[in-house]
Amino acid sequence: MTATATRSTYHHGDLRAALVTAANAMLEEGQPLSLRALARRAGVSPTALYRHFADKEALESALAVQGMRDLFADLTAGRPGRNGTAGPAMPSTRKEVIELGVRYVRFALRRPELFKLMFGRECDVENDERVRAAAALHDHLAAVMAQVFPDANADDLATAGWGLAHGLAFLHLDGKLPKDKPRAVDRRVRAAYAAILPTTN
Amino acid sequence: MTATATRSTYHHGDLRAALVTAANAMLEEGQPLSLRALARRAGVSPTALYRHFADKEALESALAVQGMRDLFADLTAGRPGRNGTAGPAMPSTRKEVIELGVRYVRFALRRPELFKLMFGRECDVENDERVRAAAALHDHLAAVMAQVFPDANADDLATAGWGLAHGLAFLHLDGKLPKDKPRAVDRRVRAAYAAILPTTN
DNA sequence: GTGCTATGTTTGCAGTGTTAACTTCGCACC
DNA sequence: GGTGCGAAGTTAACACTGCAAACATAGCAC
Numbered sequence: 034m035t036a037t038a039t040r041s042t043y044h045h046g047d048l049r050a051a052l053v054t055a056a057n058a059m060l061e062e063g064q065p066l067s068l069r070a071l072a073r074r075a076g077v078s079p080t081a082l083y084r085h086f087a088d089k090e091a092l093e094s095a096l097a098v099q100g101m102r103d104l105f106a107d108l109t110a111g112r113p114g115r116n117g118t119a120g121p122a123m124p125s126t127r128k129e130v131i132e133l134g135v136r137y138v139r140f141a142l143r144r145p146e147l148f149k150l151m152f153g154r155e156c157d158v159e160n161d162e163r164v165r166a167a168a169a170l171h172d173h174l175a176a177v178m179a180q181v182f183p184d185a186n187a188d189d190l191a192t193a194g195w196g197l198a199h200g201l202a203f204l205h206l207d208g209k210l211p212k213d214k215p216r217a218v219d220r221r222v223r224a225a226y227a228a229i230l231p232t233t234n
Numbered sequence: 235m236t237a238t239a240t241r242s243t244y245h246h247g248d249l250r251a252a253l254v255t256a257a258n259a260m261l262e263e264g265q266p267l268s269l270r271a272l273a274r275r276a277g278v279s280p281t282a283l284y285r286h287f288a289d290k291e292a293l294e295s296a297l298a299v300q301g302m303r304d305l306f307a308d309l310t311a312g313r314p315g316r317n318g319t320a321g322p323a324m325p326s327t328r329k330e331v332i333e334l335g336v337r338y339v340r341f342a343l344r345r346p347e348l349f350k351l352m353f354g355r356e357c358d359v360e361n362d363e364r365v366r367a368a369a370a371l372h373d374h375l376a377a378v379m380a381q382v383f384p385d386a387n388a389d390d391l392a393t394a395g396w397g398l399a400h401g402l403a404f405l406h407l408d409g410k411l412p413k414d415k416p417r418a419v420d421r422r423v424r425a426a427y428a429a430i431l432p433t434t435n
Numbered sequence: 436g437t438g439c440t441a442t443g444t445t446t447g448c449a450g451t452g453t454t455a456a457c458t459t460c461g462c463a464c465c
Numbered sequence: 466g467g468t469g470c471g472a473a474g475t476t477a478a479c480a481c482t483g484c485a486a487a488c489a490t491a492g493c494a495c
Contacts, residue, residue, distance in 0.1 A: 042460090045474075068452065078475050080453075085473090089452065153354055155408050167410040189422075189429035192411070193398060196426055200401025201393070207356050209368040210393070221390075225397055228390035229430055243491090246443080269483065279444045281484075286442090290483065 049085040051075050056096055060146040066093070094163065097151040101166035104140050104151070108133060109173070124177050127233045131226040133177070134198040138222050141202035142215065148202065171195060182231060194230075201225060250286040252276050257297055261347040267294070295364065298352040302367035305341050305352070309334060310374070325378050328434045332427040334378070335399040339423050342403035343416065349403065372396060383432060395431075402426060 045051065055074045059066055068089055072079045086092040124130050141148040156163040174195055179187035201222055204210045210221065246252065256275045260267055269290055273280045287293040325331050342349040357364040375396055380388035402423055405411045411422065 048473080067450080069450080080476085081474050083453075149354075152404065152408050152410065153350075164409060171411075186425070186429055189425040192402070192422060193426035193430035196401035196405060197394060197398045197430070198401065199405055200397035200399065200403075202401075203353065203404055204397060204400055207353050208365060209353065210372075221393060224387070224390040225394035228387055229394035229398070229432065231430065231432065249442080268481085270481080281445085282443050284484075 045075075045077060045081075048075065048077060048081060052082060052085065052092070053095060053099070056092065057099075057147070060096070060150065061144070063146060066146075066150075068092075093150055093154070094156070094161075096147065097154075097156075098162050098166065100144070100147045100151045101163065101170075104137075105166070105170060105173075107140050108136055108170075123180060125180055127181060127230060130177060130181055130194065131223055131230065133174075134194065134201070134226050135219050135222050137198035138202045138205065138218065139215070141206060142218065145206050149206070152199070152203075181233065185231065197226065197229070198222075246276075246278060246282075249276065249278060249282060253283060253286065253293070254296060254300070257293065258300075258348070261297070261351065262345065264347060267347075267351075269293075294351055294355070295357070295362075297348065298355075298357075299363050299367065301345070301348045301352045302364065302371070305338075306367070306371060306374075308341050309337055309371075324381060326381055328382060328431065331378060331382055331395065332424055332431065334375075335395065335402070335427050336420050336423050338399035339403045339406065339419065340416070342407055343419065346407050350407065353400070353404075383434065386432065398427065398430070399423075 052071060052075055056066060056071055059071060059074065064070065066089075068082055069079045072082060075081075082092065086095070124133055151163075171191055175187045175191035178185070178190040178194060182190055201210070205212060205218060211217075253272060253276055257267060257272055260272060260275065265271065267290075269283055270280045273283060276282075283293065287296070325334055352364075372392055376388045376392035379386070379391040379395065383391055402411070406413060406419060412418075
């Protein structure tokens with residue numbers, strides 16, 4: 034199947050990357066992330082992993098950080114440079130802010146196990162890379178909000194906008210809101226944002 | 235200590251209740267909920283639990299259901315029968331809706347492990363008691379919203395209000411938003427709601 | 436008193452994360 | 466170009482987990 038190819042060399046080459054790839058695959062398949070199963074999948078002994086990660090949490094942290102990057106890219110990509118700026122344009126309308134929320138929830142539902150790993154655990158350290166990634170997300174959102182709702186407190190609005198997306202994502206993930214087709218979920222998210230978000234001017 | 239009293243009788247009397255109590259205590263103390271540790275704590279053999287719960291998930295489900303009741307009580311209690319109705323009055327102002335969110339987040343931060351147990355797992359079955367409890371919460375909130383914001387779609391607004399509280403709760407729990415003193419958290423929650431929630435005419 | 440049955444216990448299994456001691460081998464160095 | 470050193474992988478073992486099967490106890494109906 035995947036990378037279970039029984040290698041001939043004693044040393045693996047790039048086990049760390051292989052482990053991350055295999056781990057992501059396991060998450061994608063909804064399997065519980067067990068180090069032994071992971072090692073089996075990578076065709077390596079159960080403890081080889083410890084040469085590359087301090088412990089299980091370190092591995093999960095690495096996965097989470099990459100996940101944060103993916104999420105951030107997901108949120109900022111797709112709308113090629115409009116309104117004169119270089120690179121992807123920031124959302125500049127209320128509608129686009131709502132679509133940001135839709136994308137956030139979509140990401141969570143598309144990669145649920147990864148999303149839970151990114152958020153559903155307390156990241157221990159204060160100056161963790163994951164915390165910084167979270168702060169980056171918040172800052173970006175605040176910049177967007179400042180542009181779209183110039184009269185409101187952008188920071189508070191960013192917290193609210195993020196909180197709402199995050200809550201809707203988790204409520205859907207855990208089956209507290211009806212788990213219907215993606216389209217229906219999109220609609221519900223849009224409706225929620227539309228109902229609560231201030232109207233521009 | 236707790237209920238570790240080495241009993242004299244072979245039969246326990248009410249082991250089920252004792253297990254639930256002990257489990258809640260362990261959650262409260264932030265200890266990982268292990269069946270063996272739980273049994274030790276109740277002064278009983280490691281597998282005695284299986285006479286009262288099908289498996290670990292059944293126990294967790296029981297805890298979660300009670301937690302939902304507590305949360306619901308927390309949200310509906312405290313404001314003795316105003317505006318003529320029997321029983322506790324429903325929130326009828328924008329400010330009171332915001333306080334609902336504050337209470338929700340407070341509950342999550344006061345009993346974090348229980349809260350994660352209530353929400354952080356997918357409840358398996360479709361017609362699970364937990365799902366019904368969630369629906370009840372949503373309905374109650376919709377009724378509140380209908381009263382406070384008669385012009386808006388109450389259902390969408392309920393989804394949004396719940397989603398926001400839920401997201402803020404989890405973001406705080408997982409350290410994605412600064413984990414300062416309860417007062418500061420209260421303020422942040424209020425600010426977020428105030429920034430995003432429509433004003434009543 | 437005699438069984439029946441609900442409740443608890445003992446034993447054991449398969450799985451988990453993790454450490455310690457050992458093996459293999461790529462690569463820098465004289 | 467052999468030599469050794471250290472990075473990378475292995476094996477064995479430990480303590481822990483949830484859980485099933487077989488067994489022991491005792492309250493309660495008859």
